[in-house]
Amino acid sequence: MSSVTKPGLEDDDYQGEEANLALIFDRYKDRFTSFPKEKGWMTEDLYKYQGFWHQSKNVVSVETVMATQDTFQALPTDIYLATLPKSGTTWLKALVFATANRNMYKDKPLSAHPLQTSNPHSCLPFVECEVLRTSPTYVNPHSPRIFATHMPYTSLPQSVLDSGCRIVYMCRNPKDVLVSLFHFANKLRVNSHDLMTFDVAFEMFTKGVIPNGPYWDHVKGYYKVGLEQPKRLMFLTYEDMKMDTAKKLRRLAKFVGYPFTEEEEAKGMVEEIVSLCSFENLREVNKDGALSIGIPNQAFFREGKVGDWRNHLTVEMSQILDQITKEKFHGLDLITSACM
Numbered sequence: 082m083s084s085v086t087k088p089g090l091e092d093d094d095y096q097g098e099e100a101n102l103a104l105i106f107d108r109y110k111d112r113f114t115s116f117p118k119e120k121g122w123m124t125e126d127l128y129k130y131q132g133f134w135h136q137s138k139n140v141v142s143v144e145t146v147m148a149t150q151d152t153f154q155a156l157p158t159d160i161y162l163a164t165l166p167k168s169g170t171t172w173l174k175a176l177v178f179a180t181a182n183r184n185m186y187k188d189k190p191l192s193a194h195p196l197q198t199s200n201p202h203s204c205l206p207f208v209e210c211e212v213l214r215t216s217p218t219y220v221n222p223h224s225p226r227i228f229a230t231h232m233p234y235t236s237l238p239q240s241v242l243d244s245g246c247r248i249v250y251m252c253r254n255p256k257d258v259l260v261s262l263f264h265f266a267n268k269l270r271v272n273s274h275d276l277m278t279f280d281v282a283f284e285m286f287t288k289g290v291i292p293n294g295p296y297w298d299h300v301k302g303y304y305k306v307g308l309e310q311p312k313r314l315m316f317l318t319y320e321d322m323k324m325d326t327a328k329k330l331r332r333l334a335k336f337v338g339y340p341f342t343e344e345e346e347a348k349g350m351v352e353e354i355v356s357l358c359s360f361e362n363l364r365e366v367n368k369d370g371a372l373s374i375g376i377p378n379q380a381f382f383r384e385g386k387v388g389d390w391r392n393h394l395t396v397e398m399s400q401i402l403d404q405i406t407k408e409k410f411h412g413l414d415l416i417t418s419a420c421m
């Protein structure tokens with residue numbers, strides 16, 4: 082029942098990954114450097130590939146997407162957690178990791194749980210990073226592999242599309258994604274004279290120029306698959322998850338094949354996982370240290386709220402984004418739920 086992974090990459094693994102990233106960059110650079118290019122948020126450039134903007138020289142990047150498409154083999158039992166950056170990826174990773182692996186830790190003290198010492202990103206990998214690994218992340222052939230991804234639906238490797246495996250998508254209000262991305266990018270920009278202004282961030286976002294964006298195309302791609310194939314794709318919103326985390330976690334657990342039993346319900350297992358993965362707990366656990374790729378752990382935990390955009394967007398900015406959302410999501414009931 083458990084999904085074995087390696088919480089926390091060893092330094093040696095990371096050195097191997099860095100070397101592999103350089104090799105992959107060299108292999109694909111002649112192709113992607115001819116693609117349309119824009120200035121990046123966290124990386125120097127963004128390249129447009131298959132209709133979406135991707136970072137480069139990064140573990141989740143145009144070159145690792147291309148390499149993943151060329152080499153990754155999905156299994157029908159795999160589970161993919163798809164998101165746009167800043168839509169709740171870290172939280173979703175934590176919830177699914179804790180749920181899928183709960184039997185492994187149930188008789189141990191809470192302090193022994195990997196999420197009490199490691200960033201969720203070190204517990205559950207991005208599929209885009211598998212091409213960098215010297216050995217595969219998942220070593221137990223009897224349990225489903227669980228990967229996260231920022232890839233748009235239409236860019237997923239053919240084997241993922243063909244395998245019929247389950248996908249969970251989490252979407253977040255675009256205005257909160259913009260604000261979250263703005264703060265995250267500035268945290269990673271080491272020189273203060275390099276800091277982005279919110280006006281520039283807003284303009285890039287409205288043009289669709291964000292890592293893995295345009296926002297609207299990414300969300301719509303997965304949303305439509307969820308409508309057509311609800312058994313295959315579960316569509317969640319950050320806002321709904323915030324409103325009633327326990328209720329949504331029960332549905333999520335069932336969808337990914339780890340439903341809570343009556344006995345577990347009676348013991349308060351659902352609430353335990355909700356609390357383990359709460360913003361407050363994860364922020365405290367991750368207040369120090371950094372991922373092996375150098376991003377400080379605390380950068381993934383800022384406010385954790387719905388509607389912080391009200392503190393950043395002018396009325397005019399909000400109206401412009403609402404208008405774009407209305408146009409892009411025309412005919413989809415997404416407009417009335419999380420996205421405005």
Ligand code: A3P
Binds near residue numbers: 257260262359383384
């Ligand atoms: P804010 O910047 O609005 O606070 P991602 O994980 O996709 O990078 O998204 C990061 C956003 O999710 C940040 O939003 C972060 O604070 C929020 N977040 C991280 N962990 C969370 C949790 N356990 N519960 C709710 N929100 C969380």
